[in-house]
Amino acid sequence: MSEGPGSFVAAEATGFGWERRAPRMEDEHLLAHTQNWLRAMPRGVRPVRLQVEFPRIVNELSRIWSRTGALARYFEALEFSPRTERTGFPPVIKEELLAMHLFSLGNRTGPYDRRAA
16 A cells, blocks of 8 residues: 555545555565564464465555554555445455454554564
């Protein structure tokens, strides 16, 4: 997701475009830093189906995980995107995203790279 306005409401007010970005080659597989990030995630929070079905989303989450504002906007955009062609996520993907979002809101003790060994 490109960096947009600070919130969904502000984005709508400024006419921010919610079009999906053009696909990139790395969208089809998990990047090395994403794999490290996933290994550092606790069980029950670490997404299983999301990384298989939507690796580009997991790559983006790992990239912005330590940036609280960007992470909040990304979760918001995943849930509330006004793109008309979007059908939504399957229930298991929604559950994994919710678990990660809740974890990011209060259960992290620090950035993943400090805990990964």
